[in-house]
Amino acid sequence: MASSEISRDDQIAVLHALQDEGKIGHIGLSKVTPEDIRYVLKYRPIAAVQNVLNTTDRDDPTVEMCRALSIPYVAYRPLDAGLLARTHGPAAPLRWLLSQGSHVAPIAGTSQPRHLNEIVAAVQPGPA
Ligand SMILES: NC(=O)c1ccc[n+]([C@@H]2O[C@H](COP(=O)([O-])OP(=O)(O)OC[C@H]3O[C@@H](n4cnc5c(N)ncnc54)[C@H](OP(=O)(O)O)[C@@H]3O)[C@@H](O)[C@H]2O)c1
Secondary structure (H helix, E strand, O other), rough: OOOOOOOHHHHHHHHHHHHHHOOOOOOEEEEHHHHHHHHHOOOOOOOOEEEEOOOOOOOOOOHHHHHHHHOOOEEEEEEEEEEEHHHHHHHHHHHHHHOOOEEEEEOOOOOOOOHHHHHHHHHOOOOO
């Protein structure tokens, strides 16, 4: 949603048109504030919110808002673009994200099968 070039109204109008034409089923938002969410909810449901959240960038008020509104929250850049994984390993940062609520789903990125295995192991239920 954050854009200096295209207004929020114009972005939302395009999404509504695509939904009305049947080209998209649901509307998800990224890089949004609580005010953005309140604005969009005046017109349509929100399927998911995707914002940056990790143990360095941990103060996103939309986490609580999404919990209260039962909107799934997708945490992007959960490893702070790899910095957290390189300094602490991926488990602690990913498990912190999972502890923020059952509505929070981290989406870690990797190009390496070994790292993928570590990420999958880190988000398994049970003791870390
Ligand atoms: N909505 C948005 O505006 C937005 C913005 C940014 C990102 N995203 C999305 O968020 C997802 C993840 O973002 P991201 O990839 O930028 O950040 P990230 O998941 O925080 O970090 C990815 C980096 O972590 C490294 N890494 C992963 N596991 C590791 C491990 N076990 N040990 C050491 N390093 C490890 C990866 O390197 P290797 O490749 O070497 O494993 C990669 O460089 C992507 O799907 C992306 O599309 C969305």
